[in-house]
Amino acid sequence: MDLNPIWLTLRLALITTILLFIIGLPLAWWLSKGRAFYKILLEAIITIPLVLPPSVLGFYLLVAFSPRQGLGKWLLEYFNLQFVFSFKGLVLASIIYSIPFMVGPIKSALQQLPSSLSDASFSLGKSKWQTFIHVLLPNIKAPLFTAMVLTFAHTLGEFGVVLMIGGNIPNVTRVASIAIYDSVEQMDYGTANYYSLILFSITFLLVVTVFVYNKYQLKSPIL
Amino acid sequence: MIQVDIEKKIKAYKGTRNLKVPHFFSSGSVTLITGESGVGKTTFLKILAGFIEPDRGRINVNGVEWVNTQTKKNISPQKRLVGFVFQDYALFPNMTVLQHLQYATKDELWIEKLLTISKLETFINHLPVYLSGGQQQRLAIIRALATKPEILLMDEPFSALDIEIKQHIINELATIFGLLSTTVLIVSHNPYELENIATNRLIIEI
Numbered sequence: 001m002d003l004n005p006i007w008l009t010l011r012l013a014l015i016t017t018i019l020l021f022i023i024g025l026p027l028a029w030w031l032s033k034g035r036a037f038y039k040i041l042l043e044a045i046i047t048i049p050l051v052l053p054p055s056v057l058g059f060y061l062l063v064a065f066s067p068r069q070g071l072g073k074w075l076l077e078y079f080n081l082q083f084v085f086s087f088k089g090l091v092l093a094s095i096i097y098s099i100p101f102m103v104g105p106i107k108s109a110l111q112q113l114p115s116s117l118s119d120a121s122f123s124l125g126k127s128k129w130q131t132f133i134h135v136l137l138p139n140i141k142a143p144l145f146t147a148m149v150l151t152f153a154h155t156l157g158e159f160g161v162v163l164m165i166g167g168n169i170p171n172v173t174r175v176a177s178i179a180i181y182d183s184v185e186q187m188d189y190g191t192a193n194y195y196s197l198i199l200f201s202i203t204f205l206l207v208v209t210v211f212v213y214n215k216y217q218l219k220s221p222i223l
Numbered sequence: 224m225i226q227v228d229i230e231k232k233i234k235a236y237k238g239t240r241n242l243k244v245p246h247f248f249s250s251g252s253v254t255l256i257t258g259e260s261g262v263g264k265t266t267f268l269k270i271l272a273g274f275i276e277p278d279r280g281r282i283n284v285n286g287v288e289w290v291n292t293q294t295k296k297n298i299s300p301q302k303r304l305v306g307f308v309f310q311d312y313a314l315f316p317n318m319t320v321l322q323h324l325q326y327a328t329k330d331e332l333w334i335e336k337l338l339t340i341s342k343l344e345t346f347i348n349h350l351p352v353y354l355s356g357g358q359q360q361r362l363a364i365i366r367a368l369a370t371k372p373e374i375l376l377m378d379e380p381f382s383a384l385d386i387e388i389k390q391h392i393i394n395e396l397a398t399i400f401g402l403l404s405t406t407v408l409i410v411s412h413n414p415y416e417l418e419n420i421a422t423n424r425l426i427i428e429i
Contacts, residue, residue, distance in 0.1 A: 122274070122300040124370055
């Protein structure tokens with residue numbers, strides 16, 4: 001049995017989660033402060049992938065990054081970058097598609113922390129950065145972990161958007177969800193079941209881990 | 224010496240009300256601040272600490288201008304370095320008693336003294352969630368003192384303490400205030416509990 005679609009899926013999910021953590025954490029922090037109109041607008045844009053059909057998002061990405069025109073052509077000519085039908089394209093699409101899963105929980109968690117926590121840290125002479133690292137971040141560990149696991153799990157299950165921008169190229173863009181669809185198309189239910197079972201098991205384990213972690217996070221009375 | 228003349232519109236039950244405080248606090252004084260609920264006592268302390276900006280006015284501390292709304296000067300809380308005891312304590316849930324103090328200062332002897340004063344020596348490895356209300360309040364007080372601030376702002380700092388420990392803490396604080404020449408502003412709804420240490424009184428009115 002070909003395990004490449006599974007490895008490719010795991011690689012895509014891991015890279016997407018790491019990149020989204022780097023992008024999403026400062027973005028969520030910035031969004032959690034104040035309610036300016038441009039922030040609300042940006043938050044709405046970030047949330048759109050939650051409700052938009054993945055094929056719509058995939059279609060627009062395909063159009064935007066097509067090497068025949070506009071941005072896609074410019075990227076290819078000047079930077080030799082091609083997102084369509086490539087693994088890079090899958091990563092880009094996954095980042096856009098999964099961004100609400102990373103930013104949403106972190107932003108909500110930061111907003112729920114009382115402002116007096118930051119104020120107390122400032123009154124001790126600590127900078128915004130020190131306050132973020134030593135006070136805010138450690139107190140949103142659980143939502144942070146949840147956001148990362150949800151992003152990872154959501155990327156594992158992507159189908160429409162990766163199919164549109166990546167197609168079905170073995171070892172390049174043929175992730176597990178596409179391999180399942182492909183197998184069913186060819187009436188190969190055994191292979192479809194094999195990939196499905198692996199994806200189901202990984203996702204189940206991830207979700208159970210989140211619940212267990214959140215339940216036992218504060219168990220010891222002393223450190 | 225703190226010279227204050229500030230104004231700030233604050234939210235009230237119906238519409239807004241205007242908080243207006245023109246006052247002079249002499250160095251080393253302990254001022255008890257009283258006033259009706261919602262009159263803006265906490266807001267006033269937060270303006271002094273730099274957490275909230277006033278709409279109009281100036282604040283001068285020992286000859287240094289902290290706030291001037293005309294010139295848009297408003298120095299950061301980090302530079303003001305006032306000690307602040309929050310009404311909700313604002314303890315860091317991720318830090319133990321000792322870590323709270325170590326986050327504020329590197330002075331181990333001072334940390335030991337603060338732990339003794341607050342009678343929290345046996346709880347140094349406890350997280351705030353596992354401390355009683357009174358213990359949490361004592362931790363909030365010693366954390367604010369950890370930086371040896373010239374100005375200490377306390378918002379209802381003794382509300383959760385029982386009579387015995389309250390008296391002990393107040394006596395110890397009186398010594399520390401004298402030692403550090405701290406200018407102290409204490410908001411309290413109970414004007415009698417601080418009779419022994421308060422040297423002045425400010426009543427904030429609508």
